C-alpha cells in the first residue's frame with residue numbers, strides 16, 4: 001500500500017503542511033531555547049492527519065520530538081503515531097535529556113522526515129543513522145528535488161542559522177536593525193526616541209523577543225535612556241538574565257540606567273570593543289543578538305564587517321515604510337522565521353503613521 005505521506009514526485013502536501021506547522025511552532029520559541037536551537041516536530045497518523053505539533057521550549061526541557069510523543073501518549077493517540085516530521089535531525093546522544101532517536105524507536109513511528117541535518121560535529125548524522133539502522137524510513141528534505149522541499153529546507157536551516165554559526169565559531173549571530181527617516185537620518189525628532197509607525201515598532205519588539213541578547217551603544221543610552229525590553233508583544237514567560245551589551249569605551253554608563261535595566265531583567269555588560277562582542281555573547285551562551293544602536297556604532301560594525309544580517313526600516317519619500325533585509329555571504333537568515341515579520345518576503349511595506 002502506498003503511504004499517504006509519500007509522493008513519488010517529491011514532497012507531498014501532507015508533509016509540507018506538517019513541516020510548516022512544526023516551523024511555526026518552533027519559531028514561537030525563538031529567543032527562549034539558547035544555547036539550544038529552536039526545533040519543531042509534528043506527528044502524523046498513517047492517513048496523514050496531524051496528531052500533535054510541539055517545539056523545544058528551553059534548554060533542559062524536553063526536545064520537540066520527546067514533547068510531541070509525550071503529548072500523543074497523554075492524549076491516547078500514541079498507537080496511531082506513524083510519521084514524525086522534525087525541523088532538525090533527531091539527536092542520538094544523552095545530554096540534559098535522553099536521545100530523541102530512542103524515544104522515536106520506542107514509539108510506533110517508522111517514518112521520519114528531517115528538515116535540516118544537525119550541525120553539531122559531535123552528533124552529526126547520528127540520529128538519522130541510528131533510526132535507519134533500526135529500520136526507519138528516514139528522509140532528508142535537502143535530498144528532494146522539488147522547489148517546495150528546497151524552500152522548506154531553507155526555512156529549517158534559517159531557523160537554526162544562529163545555532164549553526166555559534167556551533168562553528170563560538171560567536172553569536174549579529175542582526176542589526178535600524179530605522180532610517182526619509183532624509184536618511186537615524187536620529188529621532190527632539191523629545192522622541194523613535195519615529196517609525198506602530199507596525200514597525202511591533203517588528204522591533206518581535207525581534208527583541210526572538211533574540212537572546214541586545215547590543216547598543218553608549219550614545220543611544222545617553223540620548224534615549226532606552227528600555228530595549230519586549231513590551232509591545234508578549235515576551236517569553238519567565239525570561240530573566242537576558243544579556244544587554246553596551247559598547248562604551250569611556251566608562252560613561254550611568255549607574256541608574258544600569259540599575260533600571262537590571263530591574264527589567266537584563267544582565268547588563270559593557271564592552272569597549274565591538275569586535276569582541278560576538279564572542280563575548282557566544283561565551284555567555286547567546287546564539288542570536290539584536291543590535292539597536294546609533295549611527296556611530298553601526299558605522300563601526302559596517303566597517304569591521306561585524307554583522308550577519310541587517311534589517312533596515314526606511315521611511316520612503318512617499319511616507320510609507322519599507323523593510324529590507326541584507327544577508328552576508330548569501331547565508332540563510334533567521335529573520336524570515338520571526339513570527340509577525342511579514343515573512344517569508346524579504347521586504348514589506350507598512351503604512352507609516
Ligand SMILES: NC(=O)C1=CN([C@@H]2O[C@H](COP(=O)(O)OP(=O)(O)OC[C@H]3O[C@@H](n4cnc5c(N)ncnc54)[C@H](OP(=O)(O)O)[C@@H]3O)[C@@H](O)[C@H]2O)C=CC1
Pocket residue numbers: 177178179180185186187188193216217218219220221223224247248249250251271272273274275292293294295296297298300
Ligand atoms: N534610528 C534607529 O534605528 C536608531 C537611532 N538611534 C539614535 O542614535 C542616536 C545616538 O547615536 P550615536 O551617538 O551614534 O550612538 P551609538 O549608539 O552608536 O553609540 C556610540 C558610541 O558607541 C561607542 N563605539 C563606537 N565605536 C565603537 C567600537 N568600535 N567599539 C566599542 N564602542 C564603540 C562609542 O563610545 P565612546 O564614546 O565611549 O567611544 C560611541 O560614542 C540617538 O539619537 C538615538 O535615538 C539609536 C538607535 C537606533
Ligand SMILES: Nc1c(N[C@@H]2O[C@H](COP(=O)(O)O)[C@@H](O)[C@H]2O)[nH]c(=O)[nH]c1=O
Pocket residue numbers: 179186188193194195196200201204216220224225226227228229292293
Ligand atoms: N528610532 C527608532 C528606533 N530606535 C531604537 O529604539 C530605542 C527605544 O526603545 P524603547 O525605549 O524600548 O522604546 C531607541 O533608543 C533605539 O535603540 N527603533 C525603531 O523601531 N524605530 C525608530 O524610529
